Amino acid sequence: MNLLKGKKGIVFGALNDMSIAWKTAEACHAQGAELVLTNAPVAMRMGAIQELAKKCGDAPIIPADATSVEDLEALFEGAMEHFGGKIDFVLHSIGMSPNVRKGKHYTDLKYPWLQQTLDVSAISLHKTLQVAMKLDAINQWGSVVGLSYIAAQRTFPDYGDMADAKSLLESIARSFGYHYGTAKQVRVNTISQSPTVTTAGSGVKGFDEFVAYAESMSPLGNASGEACADYCVSLFSDLTRYVTMQNLFHDGGFSNTGVSMEVISKFAKDSADGTEA
Numbered sequence: 001m002n003l004l005k006g007k008k009g010i011v012f013g014a015l016n017d018m019s020i021a022w023k024t025a026e027a028c029h030a031q032g033a034e035l036v037l038t039n040a041p042v043a044m045r046m047g048a049i050q051e052l053a054k055k056c057g058d059a060p061i062i063p064a065d066a067t068s069v070e071d072l073e074a075l076f077e078g079a080m081e082h083f084g085g086k087i088d089f090v091l092h093s094i095g096m097s098p099n100v101r102k103g104k105h106y107t108d109l110k111y112p113w114l115q116q117t118l119d120v121s122a123i124s125l126h127k128t129l130q131v132a133m134k135l136d137a138i139n140q141w142g143s144v145v146g147l148s149y150i151a152a153q154r155t156f157p158d159y160g161d162m163a164d165a166k167s168l169l170e171s172i173a174r175s176f177g178y179h180y181g182t183a184k185q186v187r188v189n190t191i192s193q194s195p196t197v198t199t200a201g202s203g204v205k206g207f208d209e210f211v212a213y214a215e216s217m218s219p220l221g222n223a224s225g226e227a228c229a230d231y232c233v234s235l236f237s238d239l240t241r242y243v244t245m246q247n248l249f250h251d252g253g254f255s256n257t258g259v260s261m262e263v264i265s266k267f268a269k270d271s272a273d274g275t276e277a
């Protein structure tokens with residue numbers, strides 16, 4: 001369809017072929033976009049991103065720790081030099097909580113780790129937008145997308161301090177979306193994605209049960225990483241030029257479902273079992 005023909009984008013966060021960013025980079029390339037890929041220097045050591053770069057027409061890779069303003073400046077300057085002009089879209093697909101990783105309960109957080117969670121998973125979006133705006137790196141009607149999760153609105157106990165990071169991420173998208181919109185017609189949105197099997201996702205305790213529960217509560221079933229990539233493409237395209245400052249649920253209907261018949265029938269069966277016992 002060539003929905004992104006002529007467009008140039010930066011994709012953060014492709015760690016391996018399960019990453020939502022990996023699938024999004026492939027989908028953007030298939031729709032005609034030119035890409036620059038980036039990830040934290042430490043993630044580069046795994047090497048998989050080279051394989052993605054090849055698949056995406058030998059896209060350059062510019063390492064950047066998204067918490068470092070200097071790294072982000074070098075990234076945007078490098079990308080503009082490579083493209084010979086400004087950028088049309090950015091995917092921020094970054095999340096990490098040392099508390100969640102190390103199994104720290106929400107009521108027993110290590111505060112330096114909480115700072116890291118917020119910096120990596122949310123404030124990095126602000127830094128990315130602020131650097132881009134100061135360098136005037138994004139074209140008019142450009143599009144920036146971050147990835148969120150419904151724990152920003154509702155409690156999912158094992159999601160820990162990532163829930164707070166996602167609330168902040170969505171708030172930054174809204175607040176910066178206002179300023180970037182009025183200044184340059186750049187739109188900023190977050191996609192609130194179904195639980196998806198990836199390295200970051202699997203770090204959450206009880207993740208498999210989480211996935212199964214969401215599947216049984218979503219009329220369309222869980223949205224896959226590939227489907228999320230397609231949704232990102234639509235938001236980077238010119239077909240969604242007036243969508244901004246939104247948190248967009250991409251979750252098969254989970255967020256608007258109070259209960260499903262599948263879950264109800266499980267309780268009916270359990271109580272029948274109980275009666276018999």
Ligand SMILES: NC(=O)c1ccc[n+]([C@@H]2O[C@H](COP(=O)([O-])OP(=O)(O)OC[C@H]3O[C@@H](n4cnc5c(N)ncnc54)[C@H](O)[C@@H]3O)[C@@H](O)[C@H]2O)c1
Nearest residue numbers: 013015019020040043066094095147195196198199200201
């Ligand atoms: N997997 C899910 O269930 C799910 C659901 C909803 C939202 N999300 C969100 O999607 C996004 C992508 O995660 P994913 O599931 O594809 O997992 P992933 O582990 O493949 O991606 C996370 C990425 O963040 C990068 N990262 C971590 N610290 C960084 C830093 N300091 N600078 C730059 N990059 C850094 C990692 O290197 C990695 O590439 C995250 O924001 C995540 O919270 C995931």
